[in-house]
Amino acid sequence: MTLTQLGVFVLVARLRSVRAAADVLGVSEPAVSRSLAALRQHLGDQLVVRDGNEMALTEGGNRLFGIASQMVALGAEAEAAVRAAQGAAAQLRLLVTSTIAEFIATPLVEAFGKRWSGQIETSSGVATAAEMRVLLPNRLADVALGPDLSGDPALASEPVLRYRLVVVGPPRHRPSGPPSRWPWLVDPSGTDPDSDTGRLLRAFRVPEDRIRVFPNQTAAWSAAADGAGSRRPCRRWSAASCGAANCPSWRPNAPRCRHAGT
Template structure:
């Protein structure tokens, strides 16, 4: 029984999917399945079994989960302690949603690194809200920037960083008839997360899946909207350059502007690594606020490379 096997089990159990666990670990689905199989053989229990489209824990798996999660957390804590003891920079793993990844994450990390690069090694990657909770709670990530994750988890603390408004934009000449749920909606990958601001907006407007077209990133969705193909949700500060240039116009709906915000989530202070506190403090500085409100042209998704968060795999 190894930390690698336990980490695979914890992620499958928490996320309910071998595929999701493999994506987080940065390995193939067969590799995750192999780790689970080895753990089953060692413990003599199926631990987690497929039920329909989801995974369910056996009685033995339910008993193992809390212990395994604690062992994985201790493993991550031990790795961090050894890094510090050997004089290596502390590791800071930042999770963001896809919108922040596209526009904010790279310049934000670069600015933070200019201040702390000698003592803190920072990486960032994309995760949905459910994945963020699992990774933060098991010490497989240190900070998330995105939705409020504090509800229902006493280990996590979410603090507001930036208030923002979600608007709907379209080509300046386009006109749409009928209620918004009948319009063609052009969205980026953030819309696939029901806990994200775009997912909540689409739910509030009762937009069916048949009216939603998902693009690889927000910029592509806005370009399609500027071409007259439909409407696109957007954070007002991020899309404001296109609106000022007349490429897009804001389309009012019954629920927009939709109040939202970005939160920094970490473990509670008594369990929070120092590097996470440094980043949290940096996010409140004028420099960080300027980057989040006016990041410029953003970062093409082709330049964004999510890291492997779990460093226990071998």
Template sequence: MTLTQLSAFVFVARLGSVKAAARALGVSEPAVSQALGALRQRFGDPLVTRGGDGMTLTEGGRRLLGIAAQMVALGAEAEAAVRSGRPERLHLVVGSELGEFVAGPLGLAYAARRAIEVTSGVATSGEMPLLLSARLADVALGPPLSGSGLVCEPVLRCRMIAVGAPGGRRDTWLVDPSGTDPGSDAARLLRRLRIPEDRVRVFANQAVAWDAAADGAGVAPAVGHLVTPRLRRGDLTVVETAATPMDACWYASTLVRTRRSGAAGSLLDFLTTPPATQVMLSPAAGVPRARFRPTVRVSIWD
């Protein structure tokens, strides 16, 4: 029995599917299934079974879940203790839109003020609490999170708007993957407008969705200050709706003070400073484009 196997079990149990667990852990679905199979063989119990509403825990699985979650967290604490004295590292998880525009410049701006390695990855609002609790991430930036042992602080207030091409279609909504995350601001806007699923098209990222909107294919939700450069260029214009502009806020979530890493506490402090606010408001101006780094999904998978 390994921490890898226990991590797979915890994430499948909490997220409700092998696919979601694999995505959160940054591994393949067969790898998660193999880890589950090893645990099932060891304990002689299915642990989780597939039903009409997703994965259901057996009695044995329910008893194992709390213990397994603690063991995964302790394993991460042990790794952190062994690494004590080495250069600090910080793992930041964000929603897809922040991952596309903000995470890289923000991480570089923070690292420039402190000798620390910053990596980032994209996660859904449902995955973020698990990644924090399992210490696979130090800080989550995005929607407000709740859960035992977590704290959540607002860091930037913003507004959601709708954008499209002058004369473009208004019956189709164009979203990045965050539009399918129930906890995201984009999804919240779609719910307020009561947009049915068959009128929503999902694109690989926000820039592609905005490109489609600029081509007249539909309307796209957008964080107002992030889409401002496109509005200034004139290829997109603000589309009036019954729910926009909609107030929104980005939150930083971490473990409670007694359990969070020093790097997490330091980033929380940095997020309240004017330089951090400036990067979040104008990420393209915060760091030279040549220094952008791709986001990296965080995992303890071996």
């Protein structure tokens, strides 16, 4: 039994998915399955089993979960303590949403690196709100920049960046019919039900077949501005976190805040 195996188990248990755990770890699903198999064999229990489309804890897995979470966190603390004793730079592992990764994360990490040159090594990765709620309390990441995570008692979340959510479309066109019938162009954050874009689409009851996901926000803006290259006369609309030039926009009354969560 290793800390790596316990960490994999904790992720699968919290995310309820082998695939989601593999995505977070940046490894293949077979690699996650092999790690689970080794832990199962060592402990003589299935630990997590398939329950419909999700993974559910067995009685043994449920009892192991709290202990494993503590062991993974202690392992991270032990590694940090040894690095400090060796005089190595401290590590800061940042989680961000896809939108923040596109526009904010790189200059933020560079500025932070210059200020704490040689003292802190900073890295960043993209995560959904659900993944942030798993990675932070299990010490698999240090801080998250994105949605408000204050609903989780194991996390602290503070507003750090005010912004407005804007819906943009092609110039000289206004949408017709209810928003649920508009074609929506979104960046990957639109697939996260806890993101602002995800909540907006849910509030408008937009069906999946009216949503098109682009690799990034800039690509979604460009597609919205030129009609997404569609051969049929269709107006396209993009949910974004800032406006696009010459595009009509819809602005919610209340400004929103990006939060730093730990």
